[in-house]
Amino acid sequence: MDGTLKTVRLRAAVPVLPLVAFILVTFIAPLATMLVRSVYDPLVAGAMPETLFLLSEWDGKSIPREAVFEAAVRELLGARQARNLGRVVTRINRVQPGMRSVIMKSVRKLRRISGSDSWRDTLIDMDPAWGKAQTWQAIRRTGERFTMRHYLHALDLDRGPGGGIVRQKPERRIYMPLLGRTLAVSLSITALCLLLGYPVAYLIAHAPHRWTNLLLLLVLVPFWTSLLVRTTSWIVLLQTRGVINDALVALGLIAEENRIAMIYNMTGTVVAMTHVLLPFMVLPLYSVMRTIPPLYMNAAATLGASFPRAFWRVYWPQTQPGVFAGSLLVFILAIGYYITPELVGGRSGQLISNMIAYHMQQSLNWGLAAALSGILLLCVFVIYLIYDRVVGIERMKLG
């Protein structure tokens, strides 16, 4: 009996398996790989095992002993042979800027030397940097397989000379201000969406039935249009020689030389993203408003409440599940938004995702990109948890 029941249950689970597999392969696995990459980097450790082993006994202050230099020379040349040197050097250079030229120059010279009594003297001769403790500290730190340095970097922190964690110099703090800006921009976009979307949803929800579909279509058609087309049309509208500026100049409201910069800056990002994300606010709001009978507003009127009062005390509180759902949806989408700021954000309108993309594609610092993504993911989780505490996720209505 029990066995049959189990078989039935198993059979019922079969249709879900492809979905589970799909999520595993396309979502969970990449995410996990990414997060691992942010703390695990075996490249340097693999390329310079002996140097690192010997450095582990070093006191960290004096110049290391001859054996360390000997091993380093051998392993750097070996890495060059294995066409690995560039990647190793890039990593060391990230920890100690300037090390790229020191190492590359030295390796070039080393190729022409067959042997030496003291590699220590030879290298220090080539570049005095080899005689400095911080050079070797940098190599030792780059050699850690498991490292928090990407996260420290992403949080604008650094290891101080004593090994303790200190803040970056103010001019080198990039990521935290950017994250702060991303959160602030997402918040304003959410507020704008709510401001614009609420009346629209109200209109649709309470319009005569025959209008409902048409109005919904108007909300959805932009949704179905290519993101690029929509973004490009914003460029047409907002650019310095665009429709709006032309119109303002033609009306004499602004002078020809004072055309307003509305795109390729933060304004462009906010305007275009608000437009793109608006349906995510309107639809949850609509689905909640549709379920609120007009009866309540009538009842409030018979109790003596004017429309604004009835709206504020009776209607608005009942739409809160939709407000919460729409806001959370828009906010979380906005935090991770990439394409629109990339196209219309210019330099000042970039968000954290554009920085992640930069590290993925340009600087090839995947560890840092992963750490930034990890922090972003954490932000979303924290926001979700705060939301759950303040609002209660069960009070939300997504559809």
Place this chain on the structure above:
Amino acid sequence: MNPNGNAHVEFEGVNKSYDGQTDVVRNLNLRVQKGEFLTLLGPSGSGKTTCLMMLAGFEMPTTGTIRIDGRSVHNLPPHKRGMGMVFQNYALFPHMSVGGNLSFPLEVRGLNPEQRRERIRKALEMVRLDGLQERRPAELSGGQQQRVAIARALVFEPSLVLMDEPLGALDRRLREELQYEIRRIQRSLKVTIVYVTHDQQEAMVMSDRVAVFQQGRIEQVASPEAIYEEPERRFVARFIGENNLLPGKVTAVEGDLCQVEIEGAIVKAFRVAPCRPGDMVTLAIRPERVCVAPDPQVYSNELEAKIEDLVFLGDHLRLRMNVHGRSDFIVKIPNIVGHGAVLEGDRVRIGWTPTDCRALEPIGEMGVTL
């Protein structure tokens, strides 16, 4: 001041049309006295709810005037009309507690917390829901919710309360219980209530007067007794209670009575409207006013009948009879003599007094407005 003394609500020549072609309310004239319980009774689509909505201010009359306390309310929005209203689906605010719902109209009117608490306590006591202030509407039963709705409509002490089929969603037992409750409250507070229902029993239990609606018109306005005993229109006779309606032709008129020929027999009837020999009429006879094997001294109308069907209903017997070829004549006889006094298939004589038989307008005639 208005010349009509203590008329609280007046409808004067009110018409209402939604599409500009068909009138849902036609030439409505109605006066509700202060402290009166008036029920608008009628089948669905008869215009009674539209009347209530116009009075509440949610609909505008197409033509005509509505006055409250002698003043036209044409330009007064609902929230300034100061009337309580109870809706069929309660319309309690789901995001507020019972106390919050009752407090709402008081806050709007700027009462201080002290006064609010006292009023809420009194209102809940009145509907016998003391101690449920903290509950949410969803945590209450249907009957309790409607009590809260009634309390909310009364808590700010309006002199006029509108009720739109407030008991429609409740089961029969609760409905009856609340009917008496509403009547008790109305009598003790002396508020004017305009009540809409399609349930005649509800109208009978609570009302001082009943206005029977049909197709946008008032067919008759009268006390429940008068509506039942003295219907002036065929529709009222048919809609309220049960009535045998027989088509006939007037053969003679003698004072208040007239002689009518039905299916070859001559009977006497009370004439409601003036008529002449040769006019077509409809006779209305209540089933419980028909006597089986009558004493000819009292019951001057006597007919032959055959019992075709007999149903025992406890307190009375319900007989379906064939009278002069018509087999839909219903007679109710009280269960005094016991079961078995009459049997199916029996040929009996039946009779009724002329005053229990009302001659109304015939089928198909458009009624005159009263």
